[in-house]
Amino acid sequence: MKASPTPVSDLPIPQEAFDWYDEYAHGVIDRRTFMGRLATLTTAGLTMGSMLSVLMPDYxxxxxxxxNDPEIKASYETFESPEGHGECRGYLVVPSDLKAKxxxxxxVHENRGLNPYVKDVARRVAKAGFVAFxxxxxxxxxxxxxxxxxxxxxxxxxxxAKLEQDFIAAAKFLKAHSRSNGKLGxxxxxxxxxxxxxLAAAVPDALDAGVPFYGTPAAKELRKNIKGPLMIQLAELDKRVNASWPEYEEDLKAGEVDYTMHMYSGANHGFHNDSTGRYDEEDAALAWKRTIEFFKEKLA
Known part of the structure; x- marks a missing residue:
């Protein structure tokens, strides 16, 4: 009897492939270099196609x-960003049973726009009882x-600089939204x-709680403005982002900021993104549980 093929998700993708994908996704290397490096890892059981099927998103x-989940209502709304790109737009998701505010x-999405994964995250936030934008x-x-x-x-x-102003405008828009009670995470x-x-550094009075997943810190000169609270989620194998953490932590301690950092052992950058092979189901579930509990406590 012929053995069943090994599921793509079970193939032993070398860590180098995940590291190179991270470099490619963040513009450190171009697509040709990325593909050339992947080619050096191909074997009889590990083809270029099988690696790409794991690394690339399947939304x-x-x-x-x-x-169309009955527990949420989703729509699109525009807002103004006078110091950024002018008119901007976002995906608003509200719990169906929210009576007032x-x-x-x-x-906030990654470096490629509002893709289906991040829209899904917004819906998860709304299902947890928050107004998500x-x-x-x-x-x-x-x-x-x-x-x-x-x-x-x-x-x-x-x-x-204009992109950053757009997100500052978005934060202020949401905080003042008719469905918001003024508490903003x-x-x-x-x-x-x-x-x-x-945002924690540029508009500290607007942000009541922040949860950055594997994100680099704000410009050093702005960090003195941070008040927190922050819950910082990092992946152990994410060398690029983690290199910035020691100095960032020093600045947070110097400013007596209310912060918590969670480092997820054996996890890659992007471990929360369930559309790619970097996804770690156990760590993602724990990180999300912590995130929602943090918002429920700090935005009460």
Whole structure:
């Protein structure tokens, strides 16, 4: 009897492949270099196609909360960013049973626009009882294009200072929204994790709680403004981001900031993203449980 093929998710993908994907996803190396490096790892049982199927996102298979889930109501809203790109837009998700107002959470995407994973995270936030708003940084260019590579290129072409102003405007928009009770949290991933750290430093009086997932810190000169509270989520194998943590922690301690850091053993950058092979189900579930409990405590 012929043995069943090994499921792609069970293939022993070398750590180098995850590290190179991280470099590619963050513009350290180009696609040709990334593919060339992957080619050095191919074997009879580990093909280029099988590695890419693990590394590249599969959004359809990863959805946890449907857009038509009866417990939420989703829509799109625009807001103004006068110091950024002008008109911006985001994905607003509200609990169906919210009678008046509730605490709000800004959900910040990675470096490729508002992809399906981050929209799904916004729906998860709403199902947990919060008013969720996920801006799309690519709206001035037509919005997330449906392709991560193109989205990454589009976002990379935008003015970084204006992008930051767009997220500051989004935070203020959400805090003052008619469905918000004025309590504001923010959660972000990768670039979005940086944005949460930046908001904590740039508009400390607006942000009541922040949860950056594997994000680098704000500019050093701004860190003295941070008040917190912050819950910082880091992955043990994420050398690039973790290199910035010791100095960041020193600055947080110097400013007597209310912060907690969780380091997830054996986890890769992007371990919360359930659309790729970097996903770690156990660590992602624990990190998300901690995130929701943190928001419930700090935004009460």
């Amino acid at each position: 359809a298979a990863a959805e946890q909360v449907s857009f 509730g605490p709000a959470v800004l959900v 996920a801006p799309d940084a690519l709206h001035p260019l037509g919005g997330y294009p449906g392709n991560d590579d193109k989205g990454r290129s589009m976002q990379g072409s935008m003015d970084r 923010a959660v972000g991933f990768c670039f979005g994790g940086y944005v949460v750290n930046m």
